[in-house]
Amino acid sequence: MxxxxxxxxxxxxxxxxxxxxxxxxxxxxxxxxxxxxxxxxxxxxxxxxxxxxxxxxxxxxxxxxxxxxxxxxxxxxxxxxxxxxxxxxxxxxxxxxxxxxxxxxxxxxxxxxxxxxxxxxxxxxxxxxxxxxxxxxxxxDPSFAGLGPEPTGNSLDADFLARRFAGKSQAIKSALLDQRNIAGLGNIYVCEALWRARLSPFRAASHLVTPSGKPREGLKRLVPAIRDVIAEAIEAGGSTLRDHRKTDGTLGYFQHSFSVYDRTGTPCPHEDCNGTIARAVQSGRSTFYCPACQKG
CATH class of the missing domain: 3.20.190.10 (MutM-like, N-terminal)
Known part of the structure; x- marks a missing residue:
């Protein structure tokens, strides 16, 4: 989609x-x-x-x-x-x-x-x-009621996500896909952002929040990672998977810049990591990540 x-x-x-x-x-x-x-x-x-x-x-x-x-x-x-x-x-x-x-x-x-x-x-x-x-x-409208902030807007910051994630045992990847937390963020860009922030997609969302409700360093890294990956994908014209095309009929080219998504078995692109990209299934969706460097 x-x-x-x-x-x-x-x-x-x-x-x-x-x-x-x-x-x-x-x-x-x-x-x-x-x-x-x-x-x-x-x-x-x-x-x-x-x-x-x-x-x-x-x-x-x-x-x-x-x-x-x-x-x-x-x-x-x-x-x-x-x-x-x-x-x-x-x-x-x-x-x-x-x-x-x-x-x-x-x-x-x-x-x-x-x-x-x-x-x-x-x-x-x-x-x-x-x-x-x-x-x-x-x-x-039911389509918009309860939607969270845009990942490109100023209202998305680490403090906001800390309030949303506090006490949540839900995996961080699932929490990011919840449109009530961030509107419009999908599977591809969640995988990419988590890799950039070096966060495990399986870690509980509450792990990124201190007992006093403040964002930990991992959450502070995650917000700019989300902003950057979305901005770069927009600039590149999106990520074309299967049928999606731009309005002039051409395909998006951000898929050529994927670091982890759909790259199972390839070396992790982080220069200081010798890991290999792996695939797992979370809530019926493919998760691509590096087990070696995404441990946060």
Whole structure:
């Protein structure tokens, strides 16, 4: 499933193509994706101008001039592409041939202005979804209620996590994947951040907190590690696994910078470590780590 950097990459790719444009027509080529489309979706968005594109956790937010917001989730295989009327191809450097099976084009935004433009949502597995909410009520929407701070925001710091982790016997990796603690952080980047901070993914979250509730050194290392790995992944265009693509059709390239994720049996990249990357399963998910240096 695309993680936060992938969704942010999509947002950045779509924003210049969509912001300030009027939605002349919305075409729904089926009745549902993971869930049925809102009954009033077409009437609510047609002839409205797109004010801004935002993101919360792994959700794409499209703000309209009627104070409504389209909430979109990519699911497992969802992607958007931008098509201009006079374009013969979608620009970009391709890592592998782009899937052009239009049978999976489920939603089409036909935008006004010049050049004529279409924004197409393609989703072979149909695990994504689109819904509506008043902009002023977003935080009360079930998708966002209870979400923790963004890993890129100033509200995420070691003191905040210390309060969340105090007394928790839950493994630190599971605690980091809990969206109530940090919004949008997924399996790939948790593995990478824990490796950078040299923390064991199996250690109890409470181990990173002192008896008085203060963050230990490991937790102080973890917060900048999370920020750095997310920032680098966004800059690189995300991490493409299986189906995910950027809006220009190209693949993300951060996967070439993985230190531990999906690198079982390779040497640990830490220069002062002679360990080998291992794989384990935690709560049904693969965990990649170095047993030699991730002991904290």
């Amino acid at each position: 695309p993680e936060l950097p992938e969704v942010e990459t999509v947002r950045r790719g779509l924003a210049p193509a969509m912001e300030g444009r009027r939605i002349e027509k919305l075409v729904l080529n089926r009745a549902d994706l993971r869930f049925p489309f809102p009954e009033n979706l077409v009437e609510t968005v047609e002839n409205r101008t797109i004010i801004a594109l935002g993101r919360r956790a792994k959700y794409l937010l499209i703000d309209l001039d009627n104070d409504m917001t389209i909430i979109a989730h990519l699911g497992m295989s969802g992607s958007y592409r931008v098509e201009d009327h006079d374009a013969e191809h979608v620009p970009g450097r391709f890592h592998t041939p782009r899937n052009v099976n239009t049978l999976h084009d489920h939603v089409v935004f036909q935008l006004g202005g010049l050049p004529a433009r279409r924004i197409i949502y393609n989703d072979p597995r149909r695990f994504g979804f689109i819904k509506l909410a008043p902009k002023t009520m977003l935080e009360a």
